[in-house]
Amino acid sequence: MRHAVSPLLLEAAESDERFLVLSGDHGYELFDALRTHHPDRFVNVGVAEQSMIGIAAGLCQTGFRPCVYGLASFVPIRVLEQVKMDLCFGSLPVVILGDGAGLVYSVLGASHQCGEDVACLRPLPHIAIYSPCDAHELRACWIEARGNSTPSYLRIGKSHPDDIHPGAVQGTSPKIVHEATPGSSTAVIVATGAMVRSGLSFARAHGLRCISVPRLKPAPLDLIPLLGDAERVAVIEEHASSGGLWSLVLEMLQAAGTNRSLRVEAFGLRTMFTATAGDHQHALGEHDLGDEQLARRLAAWLGATGAPSP
Amino acid sequence: MFEPRTLRRHIVDLASHGRSAHLGCALSLVEICAALYGGVMRYDRQDPAAPDRDLLVLSKGHGVMALYACFCDLGWITDGDVRAYLGNGTRLRGLCESDVPGCEVSSGSLGHGLPVAVGMAYGLARLQSDRRVWCIVGDGEMNEGSMWEAMLFAAHHSLDKLTVIVDANGFQAMGRTDEVLSTEPLVAKFEAFGFAAVECDGHDLPALTAALTPHDGPRHAPRAVIARTVKGHGLSFAADDNRWHYTRLDDATRAAALEELR
Numbered sequence A: 001m002r003h004a005v006s007p008l009l010l011e012a013a014e015s016d017e018r019f020l021v022l023s024g025d026h027g028y029e030l031f032d033a034l035r036t037h038h039p040d041r042f043v044n045v046g047v048a049e050q051s052m053i054g055i056a057a058g059l060c061q062t063g064f065r066p067c068v069y070g071l072a073s074f075v076p077i078r079v080l081e082q083v084k085m086d087l088c089f090g091s092l093p094v095v096i097l098g099d100g101a102g103l104v105y106s107v108l109g110a111s112h113q114c115g116e117d118v119a120c121l122r123p124l125p126h127i128a129i130y131s132p133c134d135a136h137e138l139r140a141c142w143i144e145a146r147g148n149s150t151p152s153y154l155r156i157g158k159s160h161p162d163d164i165h166p167g168a169v170q171g172t173s174p175k176i177v178h179e180a181t182p183g184s185s186t187a188v189i190v191a192t193g194a195m196v197r198s199g200l201s202f203a204r205a206h207g208l209r210c211i212s213v214p215r216l217k218p219a220p221l222d223l224i225p226l227l228g229d230a231e232r233v234a235v236i237e238e239h240a241s242s243g244g245l246w247s248l249v250l251e252m253l254q255a256a257g258t259n260r261s262l263r264v265e266a267f268g269l270r271t272m273f274t275a276t277a278g279d280h281q282h283a284l285g286e287h288d289l290g291d292e293q294l295a296r297r298l299a300a301w302l303g304a305t306g307a308p309s310p
Numbered sequence B: 001m002f003e004p005r006t007l008r009r010h011i012v013d014l015a016s017h018g019r020s021a022h023l024g025c026a027l028s029l030v031e032i033c034a035a036l037y038g039g040v041m042r043y044d045r046q047d048p049a050a051p052d053r054d055l056l057v058l059s060k061g062h063g064v065m066a067l068y069a070c071f072c073d074l075g076w077i078t079d080g081d082v083r084a085y086l087g088n089g090t091r092l093r094g095l096c097e098s099d100v101p102g103c104e105v106s107s108g109s110l111g112h113g114l115p116v117a118v119g120m121a122y123g124l125a126r127l128q129s130d131r132r133v134w135c136i137v138g139d140g141e142m143n144e145g146s147m148w149e150a151m152l153f154a155a156h157h158s159l160d161k162l163t164v165i166v167d168a169n170g171f172q173a174m175g176r177t178d179e180v181l182s183t184e185p186l187v188a189k190f191e192a193f194g195f196a197a198v199e200c201d202g203h204d205l206p207a208l209t210a211a212l213t214p215h216d217g218p219r220h221a222p223r224a225v226i227a228r229t230v231k232g233h234g235l236s237f238a239a240d241d242n243r244w245h246y247t248r249l250d251d252a253t254r255a256a257a258l259e260e261l262r
């Protein structure tokens, strides 16, 4: 998915003379194409993330349409108050790219891992939040974010080589990425970002419906009808369940007044720092979310639904 | 102990076993760490948590392999730790984290270490302790506003047991500091902020040791030593080449590095 960012930046620079990219001394090859073709559209503001948000706000107020790039740990986490006051309060159309979200930087430890960005941003007024699962969703989210008249945050997590969707997707509503085998089960998998891949592979193996949720705010209310008559929902995300998609699903169900028995199970990051070094799968493993553990936990969850396992 | 060539060899071993980035970032720190651990700093070689030790805060936490190299010499890190560096389930992370004995502050996010070091110096001053606080920062890290806020506080409270050491290698992540966001003139800036600041060759161990060693008597001002260094120093293929901020050693470069450090 990450490879898809660079062409989006280039296209935006070519189609919109107000477009600028700001980075806090980070990003390297992500900006190579932009810097080669439009060096004047890239501004390295230095290792100064807080100022960077204020600078983006000022640029916005003088007619520019900046995109701000950082690691999710720094942008938006380190700069949360600047996002709140400099961007959200004035409803300024700045697009924030938060890279490496989740446990991508597994060997670099707690400072570079980020499982709290969505939870921190969700209560802020005016900001839209996107969590694409592949290059196609990324493009759809980017187009929508660039069209928003308010701030937007794009969460870029672990980049897996293969796309989920077979081709371009329209809009940012929840998307069924795998349909249930008729009559197979009353369990549904809901996932966002990099974790759609894991949800999809389990859904395929067990004939379940799997839904990807690329836009988390404004609330994706059209998810609720897609749950059909499900009795159990598993929510998978590389983010803390509390405050993330799991919370969001529960809140939407409550608000919709769905008065039937529906259990919503959390498969997200635990509220803890990873304790040891290792690769991405190892870090997920500390949260019981590694590929194997997740498959085992989902199997146990599915077994408990009483659905037949193939 | 703390012979720069040996320390650099430890760094190359760590970087190659761990397939780690940040080789150049650690190499510029070697003499600074050698001077501190080699005599300037008060600590207990047997006990990284000795209660009366000076506190060393590596604010540019991505240079942590230079600290680990000293810990290798001290026996705080074993050959096994080095061989397993960054492997699944191991305790040493690629950035400075305070759950590793000898690492006082978690500082992978830039602009955190100095404020914490200032808090330590302030706390120790309130306790009328004679323990010192040493804080190593990057010249690119000086982009962060939190650094300058902390400097104001340090000078305002006359924290004379605090020494800030700037690893002034002239680079940051994406380019030369002068081209990205200049932080010079560092000596004048530290002086203007109320520090007693000096400058020296950051690879000249005796000069560094002299610059770092505190003079007797109260000074009523925090100190700054601007160590003029070369990113990647000690390996001819990496010296002053910022690709070694993120490039990983392969078999060929590892062999070349070990040959040069023999």
Ligand SMILES: Cc1ncc(C[n+]2csc(CCOP(=O)(O)OP(=O)(O)O)c2C)c(N)n1
Pocket: A024, A025, A026, A047, A049, A074, B024, B025, B028, B060, B062, B108, B109, B110, B111, B137, B138, B139, B140, B141, B142, B167, B169, B171, B172, B173, B174, B231, B245
């Ligand atoms: C808050 C924060 N922003 C960005 C980074 C990513 N980063 C790591 S090292 C670095 C450059 C730091 O420059 P400097 O302090 O001069 O270190 P050196 O060049 O000596 O490695 C950056 C931007 C980070 N670790 N923390």
